[in-house]
Amino acid sequence: MQIQERIQSIFKKRALHQTAFVTVGSLINGVSLLVLNIILARALSQEFFGIFSLSVLALSTMAEISDFGLNMGLLRFAPYYIATNQTDKLKQLLKTVWRWRVALTWILTLGGIVLSYPLAKYLFGQAKIAPYLAYSFLGIGGVILLGFLATYLQSNQRFFYQASVQSLKGFLRLLIVIILALAGVRNLFVYLSVYIFVPWILFLVNYGVFPDKFRKVEVDQEVKSNLHSQLAKFSFWLTISSLMAIAGGKIDQVMISHYLGLEQVAVFTVAWQLIQIFPVVYGSISSVLMPKISALVNKTELIAFVKRVFKWVLVGTIGIALLIYPSQYLINFLFGQKYVAAMPVYLILAYGFLLNILAIPFSMTVTIFNKTHIMAIGAFFQLVLLVICNLVFIPRYGIMGVAYTYIISLVANFLWNLIWAFFLIKKKDFIVV
Numbered sequence: 001m002q003i004q005e006r007i008q009s010i011f012k013k014r015a016l017h018q019t020a021f022v023t024v025g026s027l028i029n030g031v032s033l034l035v036l037n038i039i040l041a042r043a044l045s046q047e048f049f050g051i052f053s054l055s056v057l058a059l060s061t062m063a064e065i066s067d068f069g070l071n072m073g074l075l076r077f078a079p080y081y082i083a084t085n086q087t088d089k090l091k092q093l094l095k096t097v098w099r100w101r102v103a104l105t106w107i108l109t110l111g112g113i114v115l116s117y118p119l120a121k122y123l124f125g126q127a128k129i130a131p132y133l134a135y136s137f138l139g140i141g142g143v144i145l146l147g148f149l150a151t152y153l154q155s156n157q158r159f160f161y162q163a164s165v166q167s168l169k170g171f172l173r174l175l176i177v178i179i180l181a182l183a184g185v186r187n188l189f190v191y192l193s194v195y196i197f198v199p200w201i202l203f204l205v206n207y208g209v210f211p212d213k214f215r216k217v218e219v220d221q222e223v224k225s226n227l228h229s230q231l232a233k234f235s236f237w238l239t240i241s242s243l244m245a246i247a248g249g250k251i252d253q254v255m256i257s258h259y260l261g262l263e264q265v266a267v268f269t270v271a272w273q274l275i276q277i278f279p280v281v282y283g284s285i286s287s288v289l290m291p292k293i294s295a296l297v298n299k300t301e302l303i304a305f306v307k308r309v310f311k312w313v314l315v316g317t318i319g320i321a322l323l324i325y326p327s328q329y330l331i332n333f334l335f336g337q338k339y340v341a342a343m344p345v346y347l348i349l350a351y352g353f354l355l356n357i358l359a360i361p362f363s364m365t366v367t368i369f370n371k372t373h374i375m376a377i378g379a380f381f382q383l384v385l386l387v388i389c390n391l392v393f394i395p396r397y398g399i400m401g402v403a404y405t406y407i408i409s410l411v412a413n414f415l416w417n418l419i420w421a422f423f424l425i426k427k428k429d430f431i432v433v
Contacts, residue, residue, distance in 0.1 A: 030276045032170030036177050037273050038334050040191065041266070043181055046338065050262030051129050052188055053269040056195060057253055058119065059136040062112050063143035066104040070097045071151040076367070078155035091217035094152065098215060101148050105141035112137030125258045136192050142199030149203055152210060161209065165202060172198045244379030251383070252402045255390050264399050270335050271342040271349060271403075274327070278320075278353040293368050302368065303425060309361040317354050324350045345403045352407035355414040362414075362421035369424045378416040382409050 041049050074097050081090040112119075116134035121127040146169070153162040176194045185191075256264050293305060327350075328343045335342070366374050386409050393401025 028167040029170030032174040034273050036174045039177060039181050041335050046263045046266040050265040051132055053265055054124055054129055055132040055136040055192055058133050059139050062108050062140050066108055066144050070100055074151050075155045082156060088217055091211050091214040094214045095217055101144055105144050109137055109140045132188060135189055139196030142203060146199040146203040149206055169202055240376035244383045251386050255394060259394050267339060267342045268399055270339045271345040274346050275349045275353055293364050306361045306365055313357055313360055317357050321354060345399055348403035348407055352410040355410045359414045359417045362417040365421040374420050382413055385409050385412055
């Protein structure tokens, strides 16, 4: 009875309010970026909008590559140190992640600029976008460090603050783009500057949220070594998983650019923009529940938690499914007649993404058992599946082949997480940090 009451308490008003905060913040950010892309899609030719999309894709991909499982490691262990008042360990954890973040910012920024031409010519098959890629890489540090700040706020369960930062990131970008568009600006470098500098500004303004003097903390060498070992073990396989997932998430646009051209990149980008509500829902639920599941103390509590989360997301998923079909007509309304071809692509992507939401309790179970190698293996098979299916389907079905590939990969990912979650709960001991 006590366990049931404990689990139920997680889903009472406070948790729902926290989810609402994060959802609203993510929605404001997501809707702002959607409107931003609508403005640019209408203002620019398909070719120039395709160049802009690939430049932003390169920036976000390089920033994601820098993670190496560190944000998830921070989110996995920081709530425990905060809950147990181990302030020095928390500061040491932050210091470790911070040093990696700063080092990777320099490496990826300089490396990206140097390699921009080979990336443009051989990866995207579009040599003329090289100057735009090089310029976009100046924004890597802002995205990396703002993500680090947001993860700390999340692990500290300061969800309203986190949501505010998220909201401002999208809103400021949109506001500046509107002003530039009304002023008649058509220079892509100017619009890329908006993407580059807004995250930098937000990070610098909010730097004070971190614990005082965390970069100067000194702990016992044994404690420091144990903490580094703990973080490394958790993050290593998660890094492999993240790199595979990043490659899998970007391979579609790369292959579209190679096989179908910049105009089809623009069409796919429009469909992709409209489904961004689903990552918002997914991220909002995960953001609130991850610190809470990290605080569970035994397998009995975990089982009760997983069952309740699944019932919760199932109801929400059914509700969302009813809205997907009529929402396709927003593409014509928002982006214009030239992007009607994105409608069937959007439908397949949207219905497929519902599986990601349903998989939340199962993927969290794999994470909480610290079995991140399972996630890495799953991500590897998913990447192989994406490459093979795209190679087969794109020549035959064009841009729809990318959509078919996407939904096949999501079904495979859902089944992988479901099977492993049941196996771990039944066969493995629950390990508390």
